[in-house]
Amino acid sequence: MAKSVSIKPLADRVIVQPAAAEEKTKGGIIIPDTAQEKPQKGTVVAAGPGKKDEPVTVKVGDTVLYGKYSGTEISLEGEDYLIMRESDILAII
Amino acid sequence: MAKSVSIKPLADRVIVQPAAAEEKTKGGIIIPDTAQEKPQKGTVVAAGPGKKDEPVTVKVGDTVLYGKYSGTEISLEGEDYLIMRESDILAII
Amino acid sequence: MAKSVSIKPLADRVIVQPAAAEEKTKGGIIIPDTAQEKPQKGTVVAAGPGKKDEPVTVKVGDTVLYGKYSGTEISLEGEDYLIMRESDILAII
Amino acid sequence: MAKSVSIKPLADRVIVQPAAAEEKTKGGIIIPDTAQEKPQKGTVVAAGPGKKDEPVTVKVGDTVLYGKYSGTEISLEGEDYLIMRESDILAII
Amino acid sequence: MAKSVSIKPLADRVIVQPAAAEEKTKGGIIIPDTAQEKPQKGTVVAAGPGKKDEPVTVKVGDTVLYGKYSGTEISLEGEDYLIMRESDILAII
Amino acid sequence: MAKSVSIKPLADRVIVQPAAAEEKTKGGIIIPDTAQEKPQKGTVVAAGPGKKDEPVTVKVGDTVLYGKYSGTEISLEGEDYLIMRESDILAII
Amino acid sequence: MAKSVSIKPLADRVIVQPAAAEEKTKGGIIIPDTAQEKPQKGTVVAAGPGKKDEPVTVKVGDTVLYGKYSGTEISLEGEDYLIMRESDILAII
Numbered sequence: 319m320a321k322s323v324s325i326k327p328l329a330d331r332v333i334v335q336p337a338a339a340e341e342k343t344k345g346g347i348i349i350p351d352t353a354q355e356k357p358q359k360g361t362v363v364a365a366g367p368g369k370k371d372e373p374v375t376v377k378v379g380d381t382v383l384y385g386k387y388s389g390t391e392i393s394l395e396g397e398d399y400l401i402m403r404e405s406d407i408l409a410i411i
Numbered sequence: 412m413a414k415s416v417s418i419k420p421l422a423d424r425v426i427v428q429p430a431a432a433e434e435k436t437k438g439g440i441i442i443p444d445t446a447q448e449k450p451q452k453g454t455v456v457a458a459g460p461g462k463k464d465e466p467v468t469v470k471v472g473d474t475v476l477y478g479k480y481s482g483t484e485i486s487l488e489g490e491d492y493l494i495m496r497e498s499d500i501l502a503i504i
Numbered sequence: 505m506a507k508s509v510s511i512k513p514l515a516d517r518v519i520v521q522p523a524a525a526e527e528k529t530k531g532g533i534i535i536p537d538t539a540q541e542k543p544q545k546g547t548v549v550a551a552g553p554g555k556k557d558e559p560v561t562v563k564v565g566d567t568v569l570y571g572k573y574s575g576t577e578i579s580l581e582g583e584d585y586l587i588m589r590e591s592d593i594l595a596i597i
Numbered sequence: 598m599a600k601s602v603s604i605k606p607l608a609d610r611v612i613v614q615p616a617a618a619e620e621k622t623k624g625g626i627i628i629p630d631t632a633q634e635k636p637q638k639g640t641v642v643a644a645g646p647g648k649k650d651e652p653v654t655v656k657v658g659d660t661v662l663y664g665k666y667s668g669t670e671i672s673l674e675g676e677d678y679l680i681m682r683e684s685d686i687l688a689i690i
Numbered sequence: 691m692a693k694s695v696s697i698k699p700l701a702d703r704v705i706v707q708p709a710a711a712e713e714k715t716k717g718g719i720i721i722p723d724t725a726q727e728k729p730q731k732g733t734v735v736a737a738g739p740g741k742k743d744e745p746v747t748v749k750v751g752d753t754v755l756y757g758k759y760s761g762t763e764i765s766l767e768g769e770d771y772l773i774m775r776e777s778d779i780l781a782i783i
Numbered sequence: 784m785a786k787s788v789s790i791k792p793l794a795d796r797v798i799v800q801p802a803a804a805e806e807k808t809k810g811g812i813i814i815p816d817t818a819q820e821k822p823q824k825g826t827v828v829a830a831g832p833g834k835k836d837e838p839v840t841v842k843v844g845d846t847v848l849y850g851k852y853s854g855t856e857i858s859l860e861g862e863d864y865l866i867m868r869e870s871d872i873l874a875i876i
Numbered sequence: 877m878a879k880s881v882s883i884k885p886l887a888d889r890v891i892v893q894p895a896a897a898e899e900k901t902k903g904g905i906i907i908p909d910t911a912q913e914k915p916q917k918g919t920v921v922a923a924g925p926g927k928k929d930e931p932v933t934v935k936v937g938d939t940v941l942y943g944k945y946s947g948t949e950i951s952l953e954g955e956d957y958l959i960m961r962e963s964d965i966l967a968i969i
């Protein structure tokens with residue numbers, strides 16, 4: 319399970335722990351195998367305070383879909399995370 | 412028939428279930444066969460809350476026209492959907 | 505004559521029925537034969553509500569001039585229409 | 598002399614009747630023969646209402662200078678006009 | 691000496707009469723001979739009213755420095771002028 | 784340890800002293816070795832006042848993550864620093 | 877020592893007298909020799925009034941760092957200066 323992390327993203331950035339590469343999720347979502355800009359799934363482990371007058375919508379623990387090439391990879395306490403802007407997140411499952 | 416789905420799009424994103432590839436719809440709309448940026452038809456199955464001061468206009472159940480290359484494909488409970496911004500939607504039929 | 509259609513364009517989009525290709529209109533307007541970006545003439549058959557604080561100016565029935573490559577072609581009840589943003593419309597004749 | 602025309606430009610668009618190609622105007626203005634972006638002279642025959650909070654400054658009858666490649670050519674009642682945005686107009690003579 | 695001209699620039703446009711090509715000015719300014727984007731000197735002969743909420747700062751008679759490739763050349767009563775936006779003017783000497 | 788410096792960045796600029804190239808930090812963060820846009824770690828030694836209505840969020844002493852190619856290198860009292868905009872900073876650890 | 881000059885920069889422009897090419901300054905700052913976008917040091921000799929609601933922050937006499945390719949060179953009373961926007965200035969030393 320994804321645990322929250324002590325890192326604090328700035329502004330509207332969000333840290334997401336990508337879900338393990340599975341083909342069918344508990345909710346039945348299948349990430350298509352086609353080439354460009356596949357959405358992927360992960361869990362929010364940290365969220366910034368948002369931009370001025372625009373608080374961040376996602377919360378720690380939310381399972382989210384995001385574009386395949388969104389974000390920057392970081393490694394934290396031995397696990398891989400993605401740090402991205404909230405606008406790179408497509409939906410909360 | 413398109414059913415509503417449990418996924419929650421963020422901001423002004425909308426999830427559309429594309430109509431089956433038919434040549435003439437009940438309303439008489441024929442999607443032209445010419446090459447670039449053909450509008451296509453589908454049904455809204457989920458809509459985000461909209462952006463600040465700009466609530467989303469389309470509602471779940473609306474049949475909409477959108478540009479051919481709009482949105483990102485996702486697969487949900489075995490069916491294909493498109494997640495796109497509301498501004499990619501041209502009209503409600 | 506252009507009839508109004510039941511489709512509802514979103515935001516500042518307008519649906520225009522292009523005029524038949526004629527060389528001299530009743531009003532005497534001749535569309536020049538030179539190459540790039542020729543204005544063309546048509547009749548508004550549906551207009552969106554406009555953007556926030558900017559209602560659409562054209563009305564159903566207006567004869568309008570627009571740039572040649574404006575809009576996206578759609579076919580509705582057997583007739584061809586163009587769906588475009590109001591900013592693609594140059595003038596009302 | 599330029600007569601006003603019945604066409605109504607939208608927003609900040611202006612219809613200009615280009616002056617005949619003369620080398621020295623009554624006011625003594627000579628349009629230079631150098632290559633790129635020569636200003637040209639014409640008479641405003643119709644002006645739109647302007648954009649929100651920005652009424653159009655030029656009036657019908659004004660003689661104006663504009664960049665050579667500004668605007669879109671239209672033909673109206675047998676005469677050639679240019680339809681351009683007011684921001685393409687450099688000055689009123 | 692530069693005289694004021696009867697032409698009225700629109701918005702934030704300014705008409706400048708370029709100084710004669712001299713190598714050292716009365717104020718001691720030497721325009722460098724290096725290649726790209728040399729500032730040049732001239733006298734304001736007409737200034738527009740400015741944009742909304744942004745009146746033009748330079749006045750007729752001001753000697754100004756501007757980038758070499760700024761503005762559009764016009765010829766007026768036998769003399770060459772440049773018409774440019776006020777933002778192309780670097781400084782008042 | 785990073786000491787604060789006497790230089791005053793303008794607007795939303797921040798001066799960061801990059802951390803020594805280590806493979807595993809005290810907090811367990813490992814900067815991945817993959818190619819493009821690796822986040823890196825450093826300590827804020829000076830921060831500007833921020834832009835109008837947007838004070839800077841990071842404080843002197845904060846350990847921050849930033850993109851690999853962010854900022855401009857400067858050398859100050861014999862040590863290398865990076866001067867970057869606050870928006871180049873991804874998170875505070 | 878840099879003296880103030882009589883030229884008045886417009887808007888948010890600033891005139892900077894570049895420091896002599898030295899390798900180590902009194903404050904210990906060494907400008908690195910690496911290739912792209914090196915910050916450089918100079919003294920402000922004139923500053924514009926700033927843009928609307930954004931007065932200029934630097935004052936005449938401030939020693940500033942700026943990017944190597946910032947600004948336009950001008951020569952004034954026999955000395956070389958750079959005229960640049962305030963946003964090209966990185967920090968005040």
